[in-house]
Amino acid sequence: xxxxxxxxxxxxxxxxxxxxxxxxxxxxxxxxxxxxxxxxxxxxxxxxxxxxxxxxxxxxxxxxxxxxxxxxxxxxxxxxxxxxxxxxxxxxxxxxxxxxxxxxxxxxxxxxxxxxxxxxxxxxxxxxxxxxxxxxxxxxxxxxxxxxxxxxxxxxxxxxxxxxxxxxxxxxxxxxxxxxxxxxxxxxxxxxxxxxxxxxxxxxxxxxxxxxxxxxxxxxxxxxxxxxxxxxxxxxxxxxxxxxxxxxxxxxxxxxxxxxxxxxxxxxxxxxxxxx
Amino acid sequence: xxxxxxxxxxxxxxxxxxxxxxxxxxxxxxxxxxxxxxxxxxxxxxxxxxxxxxxxxxxxxxxxxxxxxxxxxxxxxxxxxxxxxxxxxxxxxxxxxxxxxxxxxxxxxxxxxxxxxxxxxxxxxxxxxxxxxxxxxxxxxxxxxxxxxxxxxxxxxxxxxxxxxxxxxxxxxxxxxxxxxxxxxxxxxxxxxxxxxxxxxxxxxxxxxxxxxxxxxxxxxxxxxxxxxxxxxxxxxxxxxxxxxxxxxxxxxxxxxxxxxxxxxxxxxxxxxxxxxxxxxxxxxxxxxxxxxxxxxx
Numbered sequence: 001x002x003x004x005x006x007x008x009x010x011x012x013x014x015x016x017x018x019x020x021x022x023x024x025x026x027x028x029x030x031x032x033x034x035x036x037x038x039x040x041x042x043x044x045x046x047x048x049x050x051x052x053x054x055x056x057x058x059x060x061x062x063x064x065x066x067x068x069x070x071x072x073x074x075x076x077x078x079x080x081x082x083x084x085x086x087x088x089x090x091x092x093x094x095x096x097x098x099x100x101x102x103x104x105x106x107x108x109x110x111x112x113x114x115x116x117x118x119x120x121x122x123x124x125x126x127x128x129x130x131x132x133x134x135x136x137x138x139x140x141x142x143x144x145x146x147x148x149x150x151x152x153x154x155x156x157x158x159x160x161x162x163x164x165x166x167x168x169x170x171x172x173x174x175x176x177x178x179x180x181x182x183x184x185x186x187x188x189x190x191x192x193x194x195x196x197x198x199x200x201x202x203x204x205x206x207x208x209x210x211x212x213x214x215x216x217x218x219x220x221x222x223x224x225x226x227x228x229x230x231x232x233x234x235x236x237x238x239x240x241x242x243x244x245x246x247x248x249x250x251x252x253x254x255x256x257x258x259x260x261x262x263x264x265x266x267x268x269x270x271x272x273x274x275x276x
Numbered sequence: 277x278x279x280x281x282x283x284x285x286x287x288x289x290x291x292x293x294x295x296x297x298x299x300x301x302x303x304x305x306x307x308x309x310x311x312x313x314x315x316x317x318x319x320x321x322x323x324x325x326x327x328x329x330x331x332x333x334x335x336x337x338x339x340x341x342x343x344x345x346x347x348x349x350x351x352x353x354x355x356x357x358x359x360x361x362x363x364x365x366x367x368x369x370x371x372x373x374x375x376x377x378x379x380x381x382x383x384x385x386x387x388x389x390x391x392x393x394x395x396x397x398x399x400x401x402x403x404x405x406x407x408x409x410x411x412x413x414x415x416x417x418x419x420x421x422x423x424x425x426x427x428x429x430x431x432x433x434x435x436x437x438x439x440x441x442x443x444x445x446x447x448x449x450x451x452x453x454x455x456x457x458x459x460x461x462x463x464x465x466x467x468x469x470x471x472x473x474x475x476x477x478x479x480x481x482x483x484x485x486x487x488x489x490x491x492x493x494x495x496x497x498x499x500x501x502x503x504x505x506x507x508x509x510x511x512x513x514x515x516x517x518x519x520x521x522x523x524x525x526x527x528x529x530x531x532x533x534x535x536x537x538x539x540x541x542x543x544x545x546x547x548x549x550x551x552x553x554x555x556x557x558x559x560x561x562x563x564x565x566x567x568x569x570x571x572x573x574x
Contacts, residue, residue: 011377017367021448022386025393027412028401040410043419089294096287108294110557111302115505117529118546118553122305125312125539145301148294177281206394208508213534223396227512230400238404245397252392257385264456267391267449271564272494274456 025249032246036239054243063225064244071221074136075204078143083155083196086148090155091181095167105156108149112269116209124213134216142210147200154270158192159185191262192270198259199266202252222248306550313544319537332544342545344520345528352439352524353503359443361496364450371451372458388452390445399512402441403428431521434514438522442509446499453495457488490567497560501553525549 031039033050058064093101123142132138162185170180186193208223215224222244230241256263265273280286313332317325336342371387374380390398408414408426417425427437461484469483507526510516516523516531523531529549533542 011374014371014374014377015379015383017370018383018387021444022389024401024405024444025389027405042410042415044412044415085293085297088290092287092290098287098291104291106557106561108298109561110554111298113501113505113557113560114553115507115526115529115549117507117526117533118549119305121529121533121539121542121546122309122312123301124533126305126308141297142301145297148297152294176278177286202392206392206396208394208396209530223394226397226400236400236404238410241400241404245401248397249393253385253389256388256392257381260381260384260388263388264452267452268494268498271560272453272456272491274459274491 025253028242028249029246031238031242034239034242039238039242054239055247058240058243058247061229061240063220063229067220067222067225068247070219071205074140074143074219074221075201078140078204079147079197079200081141081144082147082151082200083193085144086151086196087155087186087193088181089148090152090159091185093152094156094159095164105153108152109269109271111145112149120210120213123210127214133214134218136219139211139215139219142214143204143207146207146210147196147204150200150203150269151196152270154196154265155189155192157265157270157273158189162188194259195262195265196270198255198262202255202266205248205252309543309546309550312540313547315540317538317540317543319539325540328540332541335541336544336548341520341523342528345523345525348435348522349504349506349524349526352435352442352506353500355439356442356446356503356506357496357499359439360446360450360499363443363447364452365454365492367447368451368454368458371455388448391448393445395445395506395509396512398441398445399509402513406437428514429518431519434518434522438510438513441513442503442506445509446502449499450495453491454488457491457495458484460491461487490563490570493563494560494567497556497563501556501560504549504552504556 032054033052034045034048035051035053038045038048092098093105098104127133127138130138166184166188167180170184175184205221206223207221208227211219211221211224212227215221220228226241226244226248230236232240259266280289312325314327314329315325316328316331371384377383405411405413406427408417408424408429413427414424417423417427425433427433465483465487466479469479474483505526506524507530510522510524510527511530514522516527525545529542529545532538532545
């Protein structure tokens with residue numbers, strides 16, 4: 001039995017499965033290097049002279065760089081804020097007996113479980129009434145809220161794993177709570193911070209619906225640009241879709257390679273931990 | 277400083293920023309939404325909202341479109357969750373013994389990549405793949421059947437095409453969950469089963485399943501919640517068409533709110549989906565606590 005598992009055939013089958021799943025993604029990346037006629041050719045073109053023309057065209061569009069910058073700024077600042085805020089809250093929930101803390105955690109997690117289309121209607125009405133549409137901070141803070149539930153759950157999980165002794169030793173040595181939180185506990189939950197940062201970045205980077213509805217010229221991110229600018233006169237601009245798609249999907253895939261061990265905790269909102 | 281830190285309110289002070297976020301972006305919109313659901317408020321009429329009491333909710337009772345969208349959503353959930361669990365479980369078991377595979381990390385990155393891409397982009401690009409003239413699926417369909425078939429434009433096919441994309445995107449998630457579940461089985465018990473020469477079926481039933489079932493259940497519920505939420509993918513792929521055959525509840529809310537601009541009516545539907553989502557979350561946490569309690573007992 002053992003010998004059977006180790007056989008190269010087993011590994012080849014696994015690699016094939018992985019490649020089959022990756023194929024549609026690869027197809028997008030390959031398409032980005034094709035000319036328009038090659039991209040739309042039937043039968044599909046497998047061997048072609050790669051061209052960078054689509055990317056050059058993309059970089060010269062007036063919307064590309066502002067949008068790229070928006071995506072980067074909005075995701076980094078919103079996730080940064082969310083992590084600071086939820087780190088403090090996670091410490092409180094992990095170390096103190098707070099009345100109704102289970103209920104607070106339940107409510108906060110349920111935010112992430114509601115269909116986006118249900119949340120976006122009231123948020124849209126609120127933003128329209130307050131004049132918050134299409135401005136940087138309301139957009140960023142909305143995404144910070146969007147990232148809090150997951151960060152809070154993941155950080156609380158990691159903090160529960162840090163022994164109370166550390167806090168007690170610190171207090172006995174007359175250290176302030178502030179010192180304990182940031183100098184004693186923080187270094188020990190670093191994996192949690194990394195996981196929260198990486199996966200929230202991916203979620204915000206990917207988010208489309210809220211940006212599409214609440215955003216505008218000043219706050220457009222890549223998924224929204226991909227949808228709104230894909231239609232040109234006379235049909236869909238496929239070379240644009242392919243080249244922007246390729247640029248947009250590379251960061252998450254690279255992150256997935258380097259932070260693979262956090263994928264499970266990331267995809268289950270910090271509730272399930274284990275080895276894969 | 278010390279006095280603040282020793283005060284009973286200190287933990288609440290730490291929680292305060294989170295609670296402020298929660299209040300501004302959840303409590304306020306929530307009340308706005310519940311309130312609005314008692315009004316007839318159409319942005320395109322240019323009239324102020326008119327209080328109609330429970331009229332919106334009474335309308336849901338015999339609104340055929342809404343019930344069709346609901347039943348479509350549950351059909352979608354059933355197929356999507358069922359198929360991803362089936363394929364994900366099988367592939368998870370297949371990948372179980374792959375720890376020493378050459379290039380495992382890269383292979384898993386490739387395998388897991390579909391689930392971390394934005395559905396909006398996948399939806400857009402899948403439209404090209406399904407295109408009867410230019411798409412790769414269109415090409416193979418012509419090659420094998422000799423006929424061209426417009427998957428996304430044909431009633432009956434569009435829904436299946438949508439499920440196929442969703443299953444492709446989310447099977448990796450169930451592979452991940454299955455691998456985690458299998459990893460939670462203690463190695464000692466597996467070795468004992470091997471020494472005792474238990475049959476594969478008995479090993480699965482009495483050794484693996486008792487440990488693995490919690491994580492599997494959590495995975496299935498998360499998948500259910502996610503399938504219930506589906507909006508971006510459908511919107512980009514079919515816009516709810518053809519003939520409304522792929523209009524799930526998320527897309528319906530979107531269209532009623534931002535195409536038809538009937539905010540009051542849509543708010544009521546949003547309230548109903550919100551309650552459904554909270555119920556799912558409660559089940560999820562119940563199972564999570566069950567798992568914790570079991571661990572404590574051991």
